[in-house]
Amino acid sequence: xxxxxxxxxxxxxxxxxxxxxxxxFHNKQRQVEDRDIGxxxxxxxxxxxxxxxxxxxxxxxxxxxxxxxxxxxxFTTFADYCASSALRKRATTAEIFYTGNTGxxxxxxxxxxxxxxxxxxxxxxNTVKFISGSSDQYCLVWNKMGKDxxxxxxxxxxxxxxxxxxxxxxQYVALDSNxxxxxxxxxxxSLTDVLTTSYGAIGMTWVEWDAENESNGGASGADASCIVxxxxxxTVNGMAVCLESDSSxxxxxxxxxxxxxxxxxxxxxxxxxxxxxxxxxxxxxxxxSY
Numbered sequence: 001x002x003x004x005x006x007x008x009x010x011x012x013x014x015x016x017x018x019x020x021x022x023x024x025f026h027n028k029q030r031q032v033e034d035r036d037i038g039x040x041x042x043x044x045x046x047x048x049x050x051x052x053x054x055x056x057x058x059x060x061x062x063x064x065x066x067x068x069x070x071x072x073x074x075f076t077t078f079a080d081y082c083a084s085s086a087l088r089k090r091a092t093t094a095e096i097f098y099t100g101n102t103g104x105x106x107x108x109x110x111x112x113x114x115x116x117x118x119x120x121x122x123x124x125x126n127t128v129k130f131i132s133g134s135s136d137q138y139c140l141v142w143n144k145m146g147k148d149x150x151x152x153x154x155x156x157x158x159x160x161x162x163x164x165x166x167x168x169x170x171q172y173v174a175l176d177s178n179x180x181x182x183x184x185x186x187x188x189x190s191l192t193d194v195l196t197t198s199y200g201a202i203g204m205t206w207v208e209w210d211a212e213n214e215s216n217g218g219a220s221g222a223d224a225s226c227i228v229x230x231x232x233x234x235t236v237n238g239m240a241v242c243l244e245s246d247s248s249x250x251x252x253x254x255x256x257x258x259x260x261x262x263x264x265x266x267x268x269x270x271x272x273x274x275x276x277x278x279x280x281x282x283x284x285x286x287x288x289s290y
Contacts, residue, residue: 133289223275
């Protein structure tokens with residue numbers, strides 16, 4: 001997908017991007033690492049000057065005790081995403097601060113639903129199928145926008161759900177329409193296996209998605225990205241993100257980024273037109289053994 005949302009530090013301090021503005025934020029990260037709470041910050045994003053007040057210090061990587069990662073019980077039967085769609089959060093500012101769907105005001109993250117079995121997947125318009133290889137994979141899934149409205153859903157402790165995909169197994173996740181977010185997995189079965197950057201962002205290879213974006217005519221997209229991992233000097237794990245309808249249409253990164261096809265690396269952070277595209281709903285597979 002064209003420059004989706006691996007947002008790094010600028011996202012951590014409360015700036016959002018329209019889903020088509022993937023890379024602008026990567027180039028800003030070193031400008032904002034040392035901001036203090038209360039500082040007024042100004043940046044040029046997509047040619048627009050925007051200002052905001054630093055309201056939160058995310059500090060170093062969260063510990064397992066502080067992270068409070070939620071492992072939601074998978075849904076065993078078809079259910080609607082949120083108790084009341086009227087409460088779903090929607091954007092109230094310009095597209096540069098686009099929020100999309102993050103669930104209900106009283107139930108953040110209910111737009112993302114882990115499914116107990118593959119039979120349920122056909123009943124949802126937007127799904128992500130995580131496929132493990134020869135080892136267990138511990139996965140975290142997030143909304144781009146955190147519960148506090150900042151672009152920090154990909155920080156440890158801010159994710160929506162977690163699960164372990166057993167060796168040789170699979171796990172479906174359903175996404176409500178107009179959801180922007182992502183996921184990352186690592187070999188292992190617990191939070192202690194997760195890699196993070198020095199500032200607390202999840203530091204493995206990401207799958208990023210944008211499901212039926214309302215500001216883009218209901219179009220969807222997805223990509224694989226190792227920008228965060230490479231920028232932090234962390235291990236790049238392999239991942240292939242493919243359209244379920246066409247297994248040859250993929251965005252892939254091999255282990256160590258030895259092979260990169262239609263995906264984001266640190267050197268391609270400013271590129272456009274990378275990733276998968278769909279005119280309507282999004283159904284993708286994420287091969288964690290790639």
